[in-house]
Amino acid sequence: MVATEQPLLQPFPAKSSAVESALSSGNGSHNPEAFRQALNKVLYGRSFYIPSFDIHRGVSGLFDYGPPGFNVKSNILKLWREHFVREEKMLEIECTCVTPEVVLKASGHVDKFTDVMVKDVTTGAPYRADHLVKDYCNEKLEKDVTISAEKAAELKDLLVVLENLSIEDLGMKIKEYGITAPDTKNPLSDPYPFNLMFKTSIGPSGQHTGYMRPETAQGIFCNFNELYRYNGKKLPFAAVQVGQAFRNEISPRQGPLRVREFTLAEIEHFVHPENKSHPKFSRVAKLEFLMFPREEQVSGQSAKKLCLGEAVAKGTVNNETLGYFIGRVYLFLTRLGIDKDRLRFRQHLANEMAHYAVDCWDAEIETSYGWIECVGIADRAAYDLLAHSEKTGVALVAEEKYAQPKEVEKLVITPVTKELGPAFKGNQKNVVEALEAMNEEEAMKMKATLESKGEVEFYVCTLEKNVTIKKNMVSISKEKKKVYQGSFTPSVIEPSFGIGRIVYCLCEHCFSTMPSKAGDEQLNVFRFPPLVAPKMCMVFPLVKNQKNQKNQQFEEKTRVISEELTSCRIDHDIDIKGISIGKRYVKSDELGVPFAITVDSETSVTIRERDSKDQVRVSLKEAASVLTSMAEEKMTWQDVWVSFPHHSSHSSPAADE
Amino acid sequence: MVATEQPLLQPFPAKSSAVESALSSGNGSHNPEAFRQALNKVLYGRSFYIPSFDIHRGVSGLFDYGPPGFNVKSNILKLWREHFVREEKMLEIECTCVTPEVVLKASGHVDKFTDVMVKDVTTGAPYRADHLVKDYCNEKLEKDVTISAEKAAELKDLLVVLENLSIEDLGMKIKEYGITAPDTKNPLSDPYPFNLMFKTSIGPSGQHTGYMRPETAQGIFCNFNELYRYNGKKLPFAAVQVGQAFRNEISPRQGPLRVREFTLAEIEHFVHPENKSHPKFSRVAKLEFLMFPREEQVSGQSAKKLCLGEAVAKGTVNNETLGYFIGRVYLFLTRLGIDKDRLRFRQHLANEMAHYAVDCWDAEIETSYGWIECVGIADRAAYDLLAHSEKTGVALVAEEKYAQPKEVEKLVITPVTKELGPAFKGNQKNVVEALEAMNEEEAMKMKATLESKGEVEFYVCTLEKNVTIKKNMVSISKEKKKVYQGSFTPSVIEPSFGIGRIVYCLCEHCFSTMPSKAGDEQLNVFRFPPLVAPKMCMVFPLVKNQKNQKNQQFEEKTRVISEELTSCRIDHDIDIKGISIGKRYVKSDELGVPFAITVDSETSVTIRERDSKDQVRVSLKEAASVLTSMAEEKMTWQDVWVSFPHHSSHSSPAADE
Known part of the structure; x- marks a missing residue:
C-alpha cells in the first residue's frame, strides 16, 4: 500500500441492524459507547x-x-x-x-506517505487536518438543529469525499468553516504534508x-x-511476510485501532499480467457474502449479498486471482469468529485507487467505531517491481517460452573489419566496440547520414576523440527474427492484513455481557472459537478448606493432568485460588477460555463448556486426550456431549463451595 | 542486558579437537575459512x-x-x-x-549503551577501537616472527582483557602501538563513546x-x-517476549552473527530474593556438560565437564533457579542439533559483570569464528525493577505474608487538637497536616528540641510561614509493632537468547560436504533434525519423459499426497522439475530436508531418509500418515525402517533416470 491507500475509518458509519442487535444483546443498551466501556x-x-x-x-x-x-x-x-x-x-x-x-x-x-497536518499558531500543537474537518461536520450534523437541509447535505457529501481532498481544499474548508484548534480555540496554520x-x-x-x-x-x-x-523460475507464486510496521501518526485516536x-501480514502474489485465472477459484466461486461494489457506493445504496463466482464473471471483481483471495479472506475471517453479517468487501472508488492499480477491495468489519478496514486486497499490476527496477537498473522480470514464436524486428550492426583494420590500426578494437554499443536511435541516424553523405563523424569515448566512419566500414540494418522466449514484469496481487485491527474487531464480535443469576453483577464472556482463545482450558482443583487432606490429593491430580496437557501441547492454566469453582468459571469465561476441567474426585473430573455451560464427567485418565481431540478438531463439544455422562452443576461437589 | 554485558566474540578462539574434526570431516580440510566458504x-x-x-x-x-x-x-x-x-x-x-x-x-x-569509536582524522571513516587493537594483536601474533616472547605474552594478555578496557586505556594502546586507519593508514582520532x-x-x-x-x-x-x-499475585513467575531488537553497530562484521x-527471546523470571530454590531442579541436576567457571578461566585452564547438581551444591553456580535455567538451555540447544562437544557454559569474570549482578553464565557455541555467545543467563537481582521504580515513583514490588510476624519500630506522631485548636484557630488543619507529614528524621529532631527547649519554630508550607509549636501540642514517639505482611522487590533471573546467532551456529553444526560417488562434484548436506528442518519432506513425481502418459498419473498422485500432507499440517514442497530423481535428492539434501517421497508407481511410493539415504516402500495411502507420525515424534525413522519393506535405489525406476 502507498499513501493514497492508507487505512482510515471509512465514512460509512451508518449502523446496520446487525450491529444494533449485537450491541443490544451485548449489554442491554443500544449505545456503542456503553458497549465499548464494558x-x-x-x-x-x-x-x-x-x-x-x-x-x-x-x-x-x-x-x-x-x-x-x-x-x-x-493463534490468529x-x-x-x-x-x-x-x-x-x-x-x-x-x-x-x-x-x-x-x-x-x-x-x-519518502515523497508521498503523508498526512495533512495543521498547527495551533500559538501553542504549536499539531492536529490532523481531516480529523478537524470531520469532527466539525459530525458535530454540526448531530448538535446544530438550526442548519438548513442544504447545509446538512453539503456536510454529509464532504464527509464522503474527505479522505481524497487535496491539501488546498482542506485548507479552504478550514477557513470557510472557521475551524480553530479544539483545545485552545486559537487559529490554525495553513495545512501541510507530514511524512508518517x-x-x-x-x-x-x-x-x-x-x-x-x-x-x-x-x-x-x-x-x-x-x-x-x-x-x-515458476510463476505464479506468492511470497509473504509477517512483521512490525511503523507509522508516526499525527494524533492517534481509537485505542488499538x-x-x-x-x-x-502481507502476501505478494506474482502472476502473469495476461493470465490471472486461478486453478482453485472454483472452490470459492459459490460463496455468497456482503459485497459493496463501487457503483452501489456512488449511487447511495448499501452493501448486498453477492455470489463471488458471479461477481468475477460479470467483471465486478476484475479477475479470478483477486476473486480467489477475496473468497479465502472471507473464509479466514469467519473461521476466526468474525460475524459474517458485520463483514463486507468494499471496492475502492476510482479516485481512491492509485493510478496504476487495477482493482482493490477492502475487507471491512463493523464495530462500535463504525466500519474498519482490516484487509486490503489489491491488484497493483507491475507498479512495484517497475519502481524498484527503474531506481536500481536491475531487471525484476520473469521469463516465458512463447507457445507460438513471435516475430520481432532486431537491430543488427556489423562492423566490416577488413575496412576498419587498415583505417584505424591499433584503435580498431575501440572503434568496433563503440559502433556495436550504439542504441537503435543512434544507429539509424548514422545509417541515414552514411546513405546521404557517404561518411560521418563518430565520437569514440574510449579514444576521447572523433573518427570518420565511411559507408563501407559498417553495415546497419533491421532484421526480422523469430523469438521463442522473452521476459515480462509480473503483476502483483496483494492481500495485506492489519493483524492488530483483526484482533480488536474479533474481541468486539466475541464479547457479550449478561447479568448474573442473582442479578447483582454483570458477567462478561468472550465467545472466542477454541482455536483462537487465549487458552484451550483451565484446570481447577476443588478446594474444600484449608486443612482438608483431599486438597493435596486434588492438587496432585491437577498437576498430573497439567503435565499430560503440556505433553499434548495444549495451552492451559491452573487456578488454585481458594474461591468457589463458580467464581473461577466466571473469571475463566471473562478471559474467553472455552473449557474448564474441575478436579473434584480422585478418579474423575468434570469438563465444562463455556457457552452452553454444559458439563460432562470424564475419567481422570481420559481428560487430557478429550481436550487434545477437540484442540486437533477431531472431536467437537457436541461429540463429547453425546459420548460422556452429563454432569449437573447442582449435584456437583463444586456447587457446595 | 546493559552495555557492559553486550555480546562480543569471546577471546578464547583456541580450537578444540571437536571443532577440528568437524571441520575436517566437513570438507576434508582443517581450514575454517574454506569450511565457511563452502x-x-x-x-x-x-x-x-x-x-x-x-x-x-x-x-x-x-x-x-x-x-x-x-x-x-x-521452527527454532x-x-x-x-x-x-x-x-x-x-x-x-x-x-x-x-x-x-x-x-x-x-x-x-541512554547513558551507557555504547561502543568505543575512533575516526580516520582525514576521511572521517569510523572504526570500533577494540576491533583495531584486536586486529593489531592478532596480526602481530600470527605474522610477525620477530616479536619477543615477552611481547607476545603482552599481546595475548591484552586480547583477554580487551573487552573491559576503559576508553583511556584503549586510546593509550592505539598510540603506543601506532595503530592507524586500516584503509588509508591515516592517523586516528582519540576514542570516544558512540551510543548504539x-x-x-x-x-x-x-x-x-x-x-x-x-x-x-x-x-x-x-x-x-x-x-x-x-x-x-503469586511468585515466582516468568514473563517472556520474542521480538526484534536494534543496535546501530559501528562496523558490523562476521555476517549474520x-x-x-x-x-x-528473553525470559524474565521473578523470584523471592531470599528463596531461589527451584521445585524442578532435581530434573536437571544429573546433567553433565562443559562448564567454564571463573576460576578455570583466570588460571588458564579450559572448560570441563561438570555435573550441574554438584556445581550448584558447591556454589559454583549461585542458586538453583539459575542452575535450572542453565540445564534447560543445555537441553534446548542440544535438542535443536547443537553439538554438545562444541557447547560450553562460561561464567562471567568478576569484572565482566555489572556491579548489581549476582552471577552470570553464557551459553557459548564454537564455530569457525570461534566461541560465540548465544544465550546469556544472569541473576540480575533487583536492579531493573528498582531502576524503573526510582524514575517513575511507582512501586514495583511483590507482597508476602510472613510465616512469623516481624516486630518493627514505627514512628507515631499524635497532634494534640485541644491545644492546637485555641492556638491556631482556622489554621489548625494546616498545622496538623504539616506535623503528620514529617519524616522520621524531622520528627525526631523536633522531639529533641521540644524536650530540651519546650518549643520549636516550625514551617507550615501550606501557610507559607513559621509557627511556634509547644511541647504539649504534639506527642512524638516510636512504638514497636507486630507486622504480618510486607512487600519486597523480586529478583530477576534472565535467560536471554540471541535467536539469529543460534540459527547461524546451528547451520554450522549441521553442515557437511562430501564428494559425489563419481567424485566429480561436492555434495552438501544440512543434517537438521526433522523438527528444525526447513521442510519435513519433498514430494517428487517420477518424470519418465515429456510425452509419457504416466507422468500425468504421477503428478495427480503427487497432488493427492500433497493435499493429505497439508491437511496433516506437514510442511513440504513438490519438485516436478524434469531432472533425475538422484539430482532432486541432491538438491533436497542441500536444503536439509530430512525425507523425500518419490511417486514412482500408481499404488506405492518410496520414502527416503536424508542421512542414511535408506529407502522404504509404502503404499500411497499410508505415505502422509507415516510422515505425520514422524513429525509428531510418535515414530522415528528406525521404527519406519523396521515396519516397511526396504527399497534399494538400484532396483528403483528412479535409478533409470
Missing part, C-alpha cells in the same frame, strides 16, 4: 492490552499485548499461516524493519538516512529475483 | 540468507531470512516456546519496539525523542505490576 473494562482490566510503558506515562498510540491478548493474536497468526501460507505453499521470508532511504524513495514513501515514517540514521557517520518500514511489502519486492529463482506500531 | 555458498546460494535490499546495494549489517532460513528460524522459535513457555506456563507478552527516551534513561541505555541505539522522534512535534529498543526486557520490567496482578537488527 468491553474496555475487560480488555484493560484482564491485561489483553496494556498502554506501552504506562508507568513512565508512555506516549499515545503505542499498546502492548498482555498475556491473553498476545495469545489471541498468536497461526491460523493465518495454515490458511494461506501452508495451503498455497507460499514462500515466507523475513526482512528488516530498518530500511535505507533509497528503497523508500523508489517505492514513493519514523526517521533514523544508520551507522555511526550520520550519512545514511533510514526509516522504520511503513509496510513489509517493499522487502519482498526487492527480493523478487531471489524468490523467483528459489521457486525454480490506530497505533504507531503494528503487525502486518 | 557453507556460505549454500547459505546464500539457496537463499537461507539474503543481504537486505541487495538490489539497492543496501547497507552492511542487515540480513533477510529467505524461505528456508525463515523456516529454520521459525516454535520449539523454544514449547520448551520454555508452555512447559513452565510463562506469560508471553509483546511490547513495542519504539520506546520513549525516559524508559531507556531509567534502564541506563537507533534514535528517532515520536509524534509530529519533534519534542519526544524515542529509540528502537536495544533489547526486549525493559517492556517486561515496565509491565511488572500488570503481570504480577495477572498472575494472581553481528547485525543491526535481530530477534531476541
